[in-house]
Amino acid sequence: MIEIEAVSKSFGGTAAVSDLTLTIADGAFCVLIGPSGCGKSTVLRMINAMIAPDAGTIRVRGQDIAAQNPEHLRRQIGYAIQSVGLFPHWTVAANIVAVPRLLRWAEPRIKARLDAVMALVGIDPALLPRYPHQLSGGQQQRIGVARALAADPDIVLMDEPFAALDPPSRLALRGELSRIHAETGKTIIFVTHDLDEALGLATQIALMRQGRLVQAGAPRDMVLAPADDFVRSFFGGPQIALRRLDLVAVAQVMKQVMKPGERADAPELAAQASLRTALDTMLAHRCTWLCVKDATGRVVGTIEIADILQAS
Numbered sequence: 001m002i003e004i005e006a007v008s009k010s011f012g013g014t015a016a017v018s019d020l021t022l023t024i025a026d027g028a029f030c031v032l033i034g035p036s037g038c039g040k041s042t043v044l045r046m047i048n049a050m051i052a053p054d055a056g057t058i059r060v061r062g063q064d065i066a067a068q069n070p071e072h073l074r075r076q077i078g079y080a081i082q083s084v085g086l087f088p089h090w091t092v093a094a095n096i097v098a099v100p101r102l103l104r105w106a107e108p109r110i111k112a113r114l115d116a117v118m119a120l121v122g123i124d125p126a127l128l129p130r131y132p133h134q135l136s137g138g139q140q141q142r143i144g145v146a147r148a149l150a151a152d153p154d155i156v157l158m159d160e161p162f163a164a165l166d167p168p169s170r171l172a173l174r175g176e177l178s179r180i181h182a183e184t185g186k187t188i189i190f191v192t193h194d195l196d197e198a199l200g201l202a203t204q205i206a207l208m209r210q211g212r213l214v215q216a217g218a219p220r221d222m223v224l225a226p227a228d229d230f231v232r233s234f235f236g237g238p239q240i241a242l243r244r245l246d247l248v249a250v251a252q253v254m255k256q257v258m259k260p261g262e263r264a265d266a267p268e269l270a271a272q273a274s275l276r277t278a279l280d281t282m283l284a285h286r287c288t289w290l291c292v293k294d295a296t297g298r299v300v301g302t303i304e305i306a307d308i309l310q311a312s
Contacts, residue, residue: 002024002047002155002189003059004023004057004058005058007019007043007046007058008054009046009051016039016042017046017211020211022206022213024187024204026187030190030202030204030205031190031201032044033193033198033205034209039212041159041191043208044157047189048073048077049068075151076153077153078156078157078186079157079158081159082159085144086132086140086147091131092127092128092132093114095143095147098150099150117149120183121176138165138166141165141173144161145161145176149180149186155186157188159191160192163192178201181201199243199247200274205222215228215231219247223240223246224244245274245279245308246275247274249274250274250292250303251272255301255302255304266290267282267285268290269303270294271292271293271300278308
């Protein structure tokens with residue numbers, strides 16, 4: 001558990017975070033979101049003991065981080081950032097296992113963990129001897145995520161890790177991260193400006209404005225019970241009803257039996273996609289139904305526009 005209690009931080013007399021109180025449960029996927037300059041990244045840096053709060057207390061795993069060795073704390077927390085920050089003269093393999101080596105793990109343990117993380121994040125073994133400049137942006141970001149997970153931390157901090165990627169790469173990595181969270185149960189705190197990303201990943205959302213927490217809760221709470229006009233506007237304003245479709249997965253409303261005449265070569269959609277994505281796909285293809293596929297790519301059913309309308 002991470003407990004942030006009455007925390008404030010200023011830079012040059014300007015408040016970056018003001019009287020922030022927030023609890024993040026073990027295993028949560030907490031997304032910090034809000035306008036630029038609202039203090040999201042500052043919160044991550046304080047949790048990771050990169051900077052100290054001016055007031056208040058941050059407890060990680062029940063212990064006040066002010067009483068802990070910052071370097072030791074940081075080695076127990078995974079950290080991934082937008083710019084990736086890979087060491088340019090190190091191979092991919094060396095970059096991934098940097099923290100386990102700092103922790104002086106035995107080489108057999110490091111090798112076993114490298115293999116496990118590669119499988120978890122979906123990294124091609126052929127990339128291991130390469131250097132960062134030889135990778136695409138999406139590949140570099142996967143390596144950054146793998147490095148954050150390499151020492152098997154129970155807490156992972158991610159500061160807009162996909163912001164610089166093209167939409168297809170961003171969507172693919174978002175799906176991978178959602179799967180990793182489901183498989184590992186790690187506590188993830190994720191900063192983003194992307195509302196679709198927040199609603200698609202989070203079990204808890206904390207919306208900030210001018211350094212203060214405006215509202216925190218499950219994605220459904222934020223969309224269906226906004227605390228004030230700012231929250232309502234941020235989550236869609238007059239179109240907030242459409243955001244409800246982001247909260248329901250296709251798998252929850254799909255039909256598991258193909259109707260006669262429905263073709264297997266029709267537009268396909270992953271079962272874990274949202275109803276909003278299903279609606280967008282139908283509009284793009286000018287159709288009223290889609291085939292639904294599971295994680296292996298096997299078609300397991302269909303969804304019609306009537307199913308979406310009924311769920312909304």
